[in-house]
Amino acid sequence: MAQFVPRQVFPHYGAIPRSYFLGHHRAGLSKMKNMLSSIDYVVECRDYRAPVTSINPMFEEALGKKRRLVVYTKRDLGSIPQSPARQVIERKVRSFDPTSAVFFVSTSTRADVAQIIKHLRNDAEAPDKLVGCRVMVVGMPNVGKSTLINHLRNHGVGKAKALKTGGQPGITRKIASPVKIIERENGSHVYVLDTPGVFMPYVADAENMLKLALCGCVKDAVISPVTLVDYLLYKVNLHDTQAYKRWSEPTNEVMPLLESFAQQTGLLGKGGVPNIDGAALHFIQKWRAGELGRFMLDDLDEEQRRRDDPEQTARLSMSQALKIERTTRKNKSDVNSNSSL
Numbered sequence: 001m002a003q004f005v006p007r008q009v010f011p012h013y014g015a016i017p018r019s020y021f022l023g024h025h026r027a028g029l030s031k032m033k034n035m036l037s038s039i040d041y042v043v044e045c046r047d048y049r050a051p052v053t054s055i056n057p058m059f060e061e062a063l064g065k066k067r068r069l070v071v072y073t074k075r076d077l078g079s080i081p082q083s084p085a086r087q088v089i090e091r092k093v094r095s096f097d098p099t100s101a102v103f104f105v106s107t108s109t110r111a112d113v114a115q116i117i118k119h120l121r122n123d124a125e126a127p128d129k130l131v132g133c134r135v136m137v138v139g140m141p142n143v144g145k146s147t148l149i150n151h152l153r154n155h156g157v158g159k160a161k162a163l164k165t166g167g168q169p170g171i172t173r174k175i176a177s178p179v180k181i182i183e184r185e186n187g188s189h190v191y192v193l194d195t196p197g198v199f200m201p202y203v204a205d206a207e208n209m210l211k212l213a214l215c216g217c218v219k220d221a222v223i224s225p226v227t228l229v230d231y232l233l234y235k236v237n238l239h240d241t242q243a244y245k246r247w248s249e250p251t252n253e254v255m256p257l258l259e260s261f262a263q264q265t266g267l268l269g270k271g272g273v274p275n276i277d278g279a280a281l282h283f284i285q286k287w288r289a290g291e292l293g294r295f296m297l298d299d300l301d302e303e304q305r306r307r308d309d310p311e312q313t314a315r316l317s318m319s320q321a322l323k324i325e326r327t328t329r330k331n332k333s334d335v336n337s338n339s340s341l
């Protein structure tokens, strides 16, 4: 039998939407900016599996001057504990942010959460001891902000879950009331404020949009789940062609894979026809649960080369991104009003 050769390039970036900047993202960001004078510290959450792509430059622009630390969440889904690969990944990612304190966290691992509490206990001070130190937690939608706060509170002051969490983006829509996570004898306690996840106005690179959608930063209805599985299959094959062997031989073809997956998991519609979209969503959930391998979506070496190259193309500025988002929205509403004539 001929040896299986995974695709080295993903061929279908064509019609992928590039924007997911919702009303509550815009409103949330503007409220965060307005509150900044009462905030002493910022914790910025990014997704471990896409440590570069899940950076939202809007936070740099809006909150960049505050003392801050960076937390890469969902560590358990991006690498294997104690593996040499984990050490290499974390050394590289840390080197991208030399001026910030950086933590890698799986919220179910107490030691990961404990190190953040320890750091904040030493580092998060406020000018006014009576008011205490106010820490704002920011990040892309669904990156794990509320879950992190619940675990910080549990570890820091032994209290139960305070915030609602969920598998889809947009559970937190407003800036929440402060939650105490550290008590100090001198009364200068540390409080954290949860914020709504904020997406960027426009994602210039379609591949980045696919990565963010796979990580769950975008609602599942925004990009076709079959396209997402096709991209996921491309990535899984580069990592481990045996990861889905329960359902299929190694393949580059998404439809036969989904048909076989639907048959074997009982995702069938009328007359026993495979429910392809349902199967695609279920397959994505398997990856999000770590059942199709634990690996990175971003290529860290490529990012290093990009950073080392003075000729590199500059990233889209925020004002450019906002302009494109406005034009896309206007074009869409023109099309809608023309089609209703």
Ligand SMILES: Nc1nc2c(ncn2[C@@H]2O[C@H](COP(=O)(O)OP(=O)(O)OP(=O)(O)O)[C@@H](O)[C@H]2O)c(=O)[nH]1
Pocket (backbone or CB within 6 Å): 073, 074, 075, 076, 077, 105, 106, 107, 108, 139, 140, 141, 142, 143, 144, 145, 146, 147, 148, 164, 165, 166, 167, 168, 169, 170, 171, 172, 173, 195, 196, 197, 198
């Ligand atoms: N495996 C794993 N899942 C996590 C981790 N942290 C959070 N999650 C899951 O990620 C999902 C999103 O978590 P939330 O805390 O609701 O995310 P959020 O950033 O507050 O989301 P928004 O409300 O959209 O801003 C939930 O299903 C969590 O259980 C982690 O470290 N590991």
